[in-house]
Amino acid sequence: xxxxxxxxxxxENPIFVQVLGMCPTLAVTTKAxxxxxxxxxxxxxxxxxSVVISIIRKLVPEQVRIPMFTVIIAxxxxxxxxxxxxxxFSISKALGPYVPLxxxxxxxxxxxxxxxxxxxxxxxxxxxxxxGLGFTCALIVLGSIRELFGFGTIFGFQxxxxxxxxxxxxILPAGAFITLGILVGVxxxxxxxxxxxxxxxx
Amino acid sequence: MKNKLTDIFANxxxxxxxxxxxxxxxxxxxxxxxxxxxxxKIKVNMKADTERAIKDIFPQTDKIQNTxxxxxxxxxxxxxxxxGYAFLAEGNGYQGTIKMIAGVDGSITTMNGMEVLESxxxxxxxxxxxxxxxxxxxxxxxxxxxxxxxxxxxxxxxYEIEAITGATISSRSVVHILNKRIGEIRKALKG
Numbered sequence: 001x002x003x004x005x006x007x008x009x010x011x012e013n014p015i016f017v018q019v020l021g022m023c024p025t026l027a028v029t030t031k032a033x034x035x036x037x038x039x040x041x042x043x044x045x046x047x048x049x050s051v052v053i054s055i056i057r058k059l060v061p062e063q064v065r066i067p068m069f070t071v072i073i074a075x076x077x078x079x080x081x082x083x084x085x086x087x088x089f090s091i092s093k094a095l096g097p098y099v100p101l102x103x104x105x106x107x108x109x110x111x112x113x114x115x116x117x118x119x120x121x122x123x124x125x126x127x128x129x130x131x132g133l134g135f136t137c138a139l140i141v142l143g144s145i146r147e148l149f150g151f152g153t154i155f156g157f158q159x160x161x162x163x164x165x166x167x168x169x170x171i172l173p174a175g176a177f178i179t180l181g182i183l184v185g186v187x188x189x190x191x192x193x194x195x196x197x198x199x200x201x202x
Numbered sequence: 203m204k205n206k207l208t209d210i211f212a213n214x215x216x217x218x219x220x221x222x223x224x225x226x227x228x229x230x231x232x233x234x235x236x237x238x239x240x241x242x243k244i245k246v247n248m249k250a251d252t253e254r255a256i257k258d259i260f261p262q263t264d265k266i267q268n269t270x271x272x273x274x275x276x277x278x279x280x281x282x283x284x285x286g287y288a289f290l291a292e293g294n295g296y297q298g299t300i301k302m303i304a305g306v307d308g309s310i311t312t313m314n315g316m317e318v319l320e321s322x323x324x325x326x327x328x329x330x331x332x333x334x335x336x337x338x339x340x341x342x343x344x345x346x347x348x349x350x351x352x353x354x355x356x357x358x359x360x361y362e363i364e365a366i367t368g369a370t371i372s373s374r375s376v377v378h379i380l381n382k383r384i385g386e387i388r389k390a391l392k393g
Contacts (some may be wrong), residue, residue, distance in 0.1 A: 086240035
């Protein structure tokens with residue numbers, strides 16, 4: 001059971017390993033807070049839709065499963081969007097169209113199709129939770145690095161002194177690609193070392 | 203007879219239609235609940251956003267009244283004197299729409315200020331249209347002539363503003379949007 005949860009956090013991390021959901025990953029991570037909010041919104045959608053799909057999985061006719069999953073996902077995305085607009089108006093404004101676009105985030109349909117439609121509710125819940133957390137953590141890391149160099153702050157707290165010359169490129173799309181590339185590289189190095197150690201021990 | 207009925211339900215086409223209809227109906231019902239819960243709150247948020255911007259442009263504002271023109275508001279002080287008109291203005295920027303709120307005096311001869319509500323301009327460059335340095339140029343700007351912009355020099359005329367270095371398109375967009383909207387408002391309020 002615990003394996004279902006851990007998988008999304010590390011070995012099958014949606015961003016660093018599966019490289020899914022790149023559109024929000026690159027677009028909204030100009031600041032750590034935006035990455036965090038986007039991650040939580042996605043976490044909510046992936047967990048709720050995975051649970052619902054897992055509950056009804058035996059009643060779903062094979063031929064129309066994709067449209068059914070899409071309708072379920074879209075319902076939760078719309079709910080998340082309205083909730084943000086009603087309670088966190090400024091964050092919702094900053095995230096712009098990327099909240100409604102969670103509908104087409106392939107992590108969510110991917111989990112529904114690959115896991116929730118075949119496994120029990122409990123396992124699907126853990127799997128979705130792990131994927132959602134893995135996605136959120138990756139967005140926070142990406143957002144923190146870009147915010148640090150682009151604005152000199154992390155989560156709005158001043159880290160670098162006033163003399164710091166802001167690297168505007170880090171807030172631009174190019175900065176997103178560069179940071180993501182370096183992070184994926186670092187992730188792979190760490191993962192390789194971990195696997196080598198496991199092999200020695202095993 | 204009984205056999206035929208079970209046949210129909212076993213038929214995959216009917217099953218598909220029933221399954222999709224159920225999912226659609228349940229989703230629709232759920233969204234109605236979400237909508238009813240959040241819509242009043244969203245309206246309050248949007249109104250508060252506009253009001254905050256208007257009060258920023260006309261600090262003495264006591265009451266904000268609607269005019270017959272959509273998106274144009276009257277800012278009135280506590281003694282009932284008209285401070286000026288605040289209006290929403292939007293148009294294309296460098297990337298996507300720029301949405302602003304701006305204020306002019308009662309006779310539409312000077313601007314009282316401008317505030318950016320929404321924009322997707324380049325961070326660090328075009329996004330500076332929302333910063334005080336650029337914005338404050340519109341306070342007290344003369345409307346005796348169309349607003350114009352100059353590049354890399356100090357404005358000479360009372361109706362000129364200085365464009366942001368490296369973000370001429372964003373600066374120009376703001377000027378164009380405002381000119382167009384002020385023209386429309388002049389016409390609407392006269393008639």
